[in-house]
Amino acid sequence: MRYILIGRGKMGRLLQETARAAGDQVEAAFGREDLDQLGRLGKVADVVIDFSRPEALPEICSYVRRTGTALLSGTTGYTSDQLRELQALGSAAPVLWSANFSLGVAVLARALRDVTGVLRPEFDIEVTEVHHNQKTDAPSGTAKLLVEAMDPRQELTPVYGRQGQTGRRNREEIGIHALRGGTVAGTHTVHFFGPDEELEFTHRAASRQIFVNGALRVARLLPGRANGIYDLENILFGE
Numbered sequence: 001m002r003y004i005l006i007g008r009g010k011m012g013r014l015l016q017e018t019a020r021a022a023g024d025q026v027e028a029a030f031g032r033e034d035l036d037q038l039g040r041l042g043k044v045a046d047v048v049i050d051f052s053r054p055e056a057l058p059e060i061c062s063y064v065r066r067t068g069t070a071l072l073s074g075t076t077g078y079t080s081d082q083l084r085e086l087q088a089l090g091s092a093a094p095v096l097w098s099a100n101f102s103l104g105v106a107v108l109a110r111a112l113r114d115v116t117g118v119l120r121p122e123f124d125i126e127v128t129e130v131h132h133n134q135k136t137d138a139p140s141g142t143a144k145l146l147v148e149a150m151d152p153r154q155e156l157t158p159v160y161g162r163q164g165q166t167g168r169r170n171r172e173e174i175g176i177h178a179l180r181g182g183t184v185a186g187t188h189t190v191h192f193f194g195p196d197e198e199l200e201f202t203h204r205a206a207s208r209q210i211f212v213n214g215a216l217r218v219a220r221l222l223p224g225r226a227n228g229i230y231d232l233e234n235i236l237f238g239e
């Protein structure tokens with residue numbers, strides 16, 4: 001497989017190392033300073049893999065539209081307009097965006113879809129996410145993904161942290177709390193607080209390697225697919 005990487009940070013470097021060790025070719029890897037060179041590049045790879053920042057999206061979209069190269073993106077922190085832009089890019093190439101490429105989180109999202117309807121409205125839901133002190137967006141893309149799995153129709157009101165005279169907790173709230181520190185690769189816990197009982201689900205990433213392995217595994221499946229937006233769960237579980 002031949003890749004173009006966008007982002008040469010923590011994820012970009014590990015992707016490069018892992019892809020090369022597997023015998024794949026990284027044709028080019030761009031960062032903030034030289035991303036404009038993408039505008040002069042032809043179709044030289046099977047997949048563009050993006051783990052960078054939302055600001056890189058316009059350059060990536062114009063490259064994918066011009067060359068039809070498949071795109072796998074794991075960048076988080078997009079606005080809803082930017083997410084719509086990514087969706088629209090599916091008309092030009094096979095596109096897959098996911099806030100988390102680990103198998104564990106994909107399984108957790110499925111499990112939450114099943115249990116939430118049974119536990120609500122008696123159980124209050126609060127989500128905590130913990131990440132390293134270099135992370136620049138909050139809450140994490142994964143926390144948003146888990147909330148979306150539990151509340152697909154957006155009936156609950158997200159509450160980000162609490163302070164002051166907040167009053168009693170409203171049943172329609174879903175608390176989302178971001179902790180930052182050290183080198184934590186990513187820990188997500190969904191708490192269900194019920195009358196006299198609690199249930200919690202935690203996914204703990206021990207390293208970034210799980211995201212890299214997941215991304216490279218799925219990237220192989222994109223070239224040759226029809227143009228469109230692909231969903232990680234559909235690809236992993238074949239539904």
Ligand SMILES: NC(=O)C1=CN([C@@H]2O[C@H](COP(=O)(O)OP(=O)(O)OC[C@H]3O[C@@H](n4cnc5c(N)ncnc54)[C@H](OP(=O)(O)O)[C@@H]3O)[C@@H](O)[C@H]2O)C=CC1
Pocket residue numbers: 006007008009010011012030031032033035051052053055056073074075076077098099100101102141208211
């Ligand atoms: N979906 C998933 O499974 C995962 C997603 N992520 C997400 O991936 C993204 C990257 O994470 P991580 O590698 O830890 O972050 P880093 O901060 O380590 O690296 C970010 C990289 O993006 C580059 N960059 C920043 N701005 C631009 C720009 N405007 N154009 C092009 N490149 C740019 C930086 O370039 P430079 O070095 O030149 O400044 C850097 O190489 C984040 O959004 C993170 O949340 C992370 C892990 C897993």
Ligand SMILES: O=C(O)C1=N[C@H](C(=O)O)C[C@H](O)C1
Pocket residue numbers: 076099100131135139140141142143185186187
């Ligand atoms: O920035 C990170 O490191 C991570 N970002 C993703 C997110 O925002 O959910 C995925 C993972 O948790 C690591």
